[in-house]
Amino acid sequence: MNLSMTATYVSEKILTKRIDLGQRMSYLPSSFLVGKNQWVVAFRFGVVVTIGLNETEFQGAMDVIAPHMETPVSPKIDETIQIQLHAAEDNITGDHITLKDLTWERVLVMSDIMAKSVMLERYETAMSGVFTEIEPLARRLMKGYNEKIRSKEIIHRIGATLLIQQMLVGRVEVSEKPEVLWDHPELEKFYLKLKDEFEISERNSALQKKLELISVTAETQLELINKSHSLRVEWYIVILIVVEIFLTLYEMFFRAQ
Template sequence: MSVMIDGGNTILTARARLLGRHLDIKRLGHMEALATNPLVTAIGDTGHAVLFRSGAVVLFGVDEAQEAAFIEEIRPFVRDPLIQPEREDLPILIDPNRAESLERDRLVLADGDLARLQVVADILGKSVLLADQEARVALAFDRIEPLAERLRRQGRGVSDADTLLRHIGEALAIQQDMVGRGEIGDKPEILWEHPELERLFLNLEAEYEIRERQLVLERKLTLINDTAGTLLNLLQNKRSLRVEWYIVILIVVEIVLTLYELFLRAPGHG
């Protein structure tokens, strides 16, 4: 069931999915917006979907069939879709008589109003985005590590500048997805309207280690950029030195030809 009632309290599941690199929110104008920043729309009688530009979608109170149908509906608006979407589920208990907290792998909320769902969705959306970025950075590390090892062992790096530029471009793309579209380091705008929800946000942010994971990724991206940049500078310096030698050789050849012509034209050699 998408929503269950237990002793008068509601139990539902939040399903976070990262579908691609970008979701074109502006093209979803046909959907009825129950709230904005982030966009919230209804699914069925009791379900809700919260959508983010980062490509993340967080569904509340929907079953698998509703989830599949909704994702299929918005798929045309997803740019660079992932072959295997990142996923994260969180059971939620709505109980007005208990303090809001995470306990036994489930979240306890005082009520299920849209503002609270937006705060929860913000964290879950960032978490699946970070999971994808962590996988991308790990692959980038695997690709650039042999280049650094080759430099250490042989004293020379890669001979292909395009390869290094791709590494730098990948690192910049990850940073753009994380900071630009994902707004990882920012608080959700809903907190300006509902400052009483900041404690819930901070507790969830700490539980999912959002800032810690962001800092780790930033350090790794800096290392990738620095490594690729260093190898690229070495390659460019090597090419510059080679060009300088070519110029020296051409000058020497020109001097030799000039002396040869002068020698042939000298008196007694005509």
């Protein structure tokens, strides 16, 4: 039997505990058995994973989840992979997963990897536009203070970078294993194969390096702005002192007359 498994980034946040959809199997993440070999798994960070649903059934599930979404996104980001059941062993090759059986534990392991992969794609896409700004920023730094630099833009960029880092570490927990592995260590090997196939660690590491580079570049620019402002203030003070000296000398000269 072949099934389609799709992970879709639909919202900034989903209130998963409030969803009422089929037979609930877990809360973190919220997983639901909605039919024979049909599953829906909703993650708080805005990803919904479905298995074995056709287009109509998928839309029906989305209609139930929609009222519990905070800040729905458009366009949606999704990834799909095919599952073959009743195989000799659990394995993954390319865009196909072979399973002995579609158990709840395997559903959670696969959903965890698919959800993280979609979120990484989301931030990779978001960061690609920001990362292209690094070269012109570096060129502006080479030109020194002759180039006008807006501190608000830099502060905004630093804030956006910190927000992405917080999301990846705090909410998505890309580097963390799913809790189901604590009770089912026999699935550890399968999990590691999935993680390696989707290059979760490598993609996360590359994204973190980009975030770090953007943050360092922006902070360097902000530091230069602050130094520029400090230098300007120092010059104002010097000019005021010189003016005061001239006024004093001028007054002393006329008094001497």
